[in-house]
Amino acid sequence: MIKETYLNTFVLSLFILIPLWAYLADEPFTITLMTRAVIFALAAVGLNLALGIGGLVSLGHAVFFGLGGYAMGVLAHHAQTFTAVAEWPFLIEGTKSMPVIWLVAVVISSLAALLIGILSLRTTGVYFIMITLAFGQMFFFFSISWSEYGGEDGLSIYVRNSFPGLNTLDPIQFYGLCFAILCVVLFMMARLFKSPFGLALNAARQTPERVETVGLNATRLKLVAFVVSGAVTGLAGALFADLNRFVSPTMFSWQLSGEIIVFVIIGGVGRLFGPVVGAGVFVALEHFLGGLSEFWHIYLGALLLAIVLFGRGGVIGILSGREKIHD
Amino acid sequence: MTDLVLETQGISKAFGALEANKDISVDLAAGEIHAIIGPNGAGKSTLIAQVCGAQQPDKGRVRFLGEDVTDLPVRGRAKKGLGRTFQISALAMEDTVLQNVVLGAMGASSTVWHFIKPALADQVLVDRAELALERVGLSDVRSQRTAELSHGQRRQLEVAIALTLQPKAFIMDEPMAGLGSEGSKQLTRFLDELRNEAPILLVEHDMDAVFALADRISVLVYGEIIATGTVEEIRRNKDVQRAYLGEAE
Numbered sequence: 001m002i003k004e005t006y007l008n009t010f011v012l013s014l015f016i017l018i019p020l021w022a023y024l025a026d027e028p029f030t031i032t033l034m035t036r037a038v039i040f041a042l043a044a045v046g047l048n049l050a051l052g053i054g055g056l057v058s059l060g061h062a063v064f065f066g067l068g069g070y071a072m073g074v075l076a077h078h079a080q081t082f083t084a085v086a087e088w089p090f091l092i093e094g095t096k097s098m099p100v101i102w103l104v105a106v107v108i109s110s111l112a113a114l115l116i117g118i119l120s121l122r123t124t125g126v127y128f129i130m131i132t133l134a135f136g137q138m139f140f141f142f143s144i145s146w147s148e149y150g151g152e153d154g155l156s157i158y159v160r161n162s163f164p165g166l167n168t169l170d171p172i173q174f175y176g177l178c179f180a181i182l183c184v185v186l187f188m189m190a191r192l193f194k195s196p197f198g199l200a201l202n203a204a205r206q207t208p209e210r211v212e213t214v215g216l217n218a219t220r221l222k223l224v225a226f227v228v229s230g231a232v233t234g235l236a237g238a239l240f241a242d243l244n245r246f247v248s249p250t251m252f253s254w255q256l257s258g259e260i261i262v263f264v265i266i267g268g269v270g271r272l273f274g275p276v277v278g279a280g281v282f283v284a285l286e287h288f289l290g291g292l293s294e295f296w297h298i299y300l301g302a303l304l305l306a307i308v309l310f311g312r313g314g315v316i317g318i319l320s321g322r323e324k325i326h327d
Numbered sequence: 328m329t330d331l332v333l334e335t336q337g338i339s340k341a342f343g344a345l346e347a348n349k350d351i352s353v354d355l356a357a358g359e360i361h362a363i364i365g366p367n368g369a370g371k372s373t374l375i376a377q378v379c380g381a382q383q384p385d386k387g388r389v390r391f392l393g394e395d396v397t398d399l400p401v402r403g404r405a406k407k408g409l410g411r412t413f414q415i416s417a418l419a420m421e422d423t424v425l426q427n428v429v430l431g432a433m434g435a436s437s438t439v440w441h442f443i444k445p446a447l448a449d450q451v452l453v454d455r456a457e458l459a460l461e462r463v464g465l466s467d468v469r470s471q472r473t474a475e476l477s478h479g480q481r482r483q484l485e486v487a488i489a490l491t492l493q494p495k496a497f498i499m500d501e502p503m504a505g506l507g508s509e510g511s512k513q514l515t516r517f518l519d520e521l522r523n524e525a526p527i528l529l530v531e532h533d534m535d536a537v538f539a540l541a542d543r544i545s546v547l548v549y550g551e552i553i554a555t556g557t558v559e560e561i562r563r564n565k566d567v568q569r570a571y572l573g574e575a576e
Binding site for chain 1: 379381400401402405406411413417418419420421422426427429430431433434435438439440441442443444445446447449452488491492
């Protein structure tokens with residue numbers, strides 16, 4: 001078995017070395033592919049907090065991904081058409097500034113997660129899954145009918161948004177930006193997992209009655225986790241929209257929610273780098289097998305089945321065994 | 328009595344046609360152990376659930392430290408100082424023994440909303456947890472995964488978690504269950520000392536432990552208290568002998 005820290009370091013080095021090689025070999029498509037993996041990883045890192053630590057199987061995380069995407073789309077669309085987002089009760093103008101867009105994406109996703117979480121956490125188990133799915137479908141059909149922003153056809157943004165001091169149109173610079181965000185979020189998650197909040201959330205998943213008996217509010221712990229999770233996934237959505245310079249209702253689709261869950265399961269539920277590995281494997285399969293057959297999802301399904309049946313800890317669990325007890 | 332810590336006033340609970348508790352009034356005074364005994368299905372767990380706040384009584388009130396806590400949830404009563412151990416261990420099995428006890432210590436502080444500093448780097452929490460582990464004799468297994476503990480050790484861990492809350496009263500639901508005779512004797516000695524810190528409402532099937540520990544015993548049969556008294560009074564009570572201990576007694 002490989003020590004998990006070494007495995008994580010190896011994964012991280014792959015995410016540095018492959019784009020570096022692609023940059024030197026002038027393979028911008030590979031860099032874009034890696035950027036896609038990093039953004040998916042970020043979305044899944046968000047879900048991993050709710051699902052892996054909090055035990056909340058959300059089939060509606062595409063809501064936050066989509067909201068982040070549309071936050072970027074709407075703000076950038078108004079900036080490029082020189083129109084106001086809103087004129088009443090006060091003037092809100094569009095922007096092409098990534099930090100502002102990220103802030104808006106995170107705030108909107110958090111608020112949506114708070115609202116959805118308050119309602120969904122009244123239920124557990126399969127009902128929780130269904131209610132989050134229902135919210136996902138609500139947002140999906142709303143975006144289809146939102147003709148002002150392209151409706152079913154989505155919304156194109158002509159030029160990638162800007163970040164101070166960087167040329168975001170350069171694939172390697174945009175990749176570096178996304179990778180830096182992923183690293184910061186992973187660092188924060190590593191701290192959070194071991195913090196009193198992480199310990200209590202982990203216990204709330206395993207034995208909520210115990211958590212209540214020591215005077216803690218298990219539902220509130222899960223709600224906070226759901227909001228943080230939604231915020232991170234929303235940020236990933238904003239980056240994804242910027243990567244493609246396009247937003248569409250598919251960002252809200254339940255299939256996307258399912259894919260984010262798949263990233264977490266493939267990599268390892270509740271493992272810090274599980275979502276990163278899962279997203280990397282998914283993008284690799286999508287690219288290599290997708291080139292061979294349009295039915296590549298069959299192979300993905302077989303992989304998922306094998307992991308669920310034989311390797312509950314995902315790729316990380318298979319390679320590094322049971323999680324080390326942090327003491 | 329002026330030193331009552333915990334009191335139920337005529338609480339009743341029904342599940343459909345089944346009346347699990349009928350007009351039950353029990354109390355717990357400072358420094359005492361009050362045992363609730365009764366055959367399986369007598370309604371002991373339902374009574375405990377209502378005292379702790381896991382279930383709401385259909386009728387009657389629960390008072391703790393002179394305050395009506397009937398409408399408070401489990402965590403509200405825990406915050407006021409009601410410590411509980413479970414009949415079936417409710418522990419975070421994937422976590423270490425120490426992490427489980429630190430969770431208890433967190434309940435007594437406001438550290439749960441700390442997001443950055445590792446829980447096990449908080450010396451106040453760890454010291455409190457270590458002390459509780461030492462008192463129940465689990466210091467040696469502090470770093471073990473809880474799932475690896477024996478049944479008896481899990482029972483001890485339940486008590487350790489309750490201790491970290493520094494409760495003003497303990498509710499213990501069959502703490503001796505599954506313990507061997509030596510383990511049972513050790514825990515009996517421990518609870519005997521513990522009563523000086525906080526009174527204990529004890530639900531227990533181990534009659535040796537009950538008779539050794541209890542200042543008062545209430546006998547619950549078919550959802551009703553049929554007798555309350557000292558150990559000797561209960562031993563001599565004809566209704567109890569008939570209903571619970573058997574005619575031969």
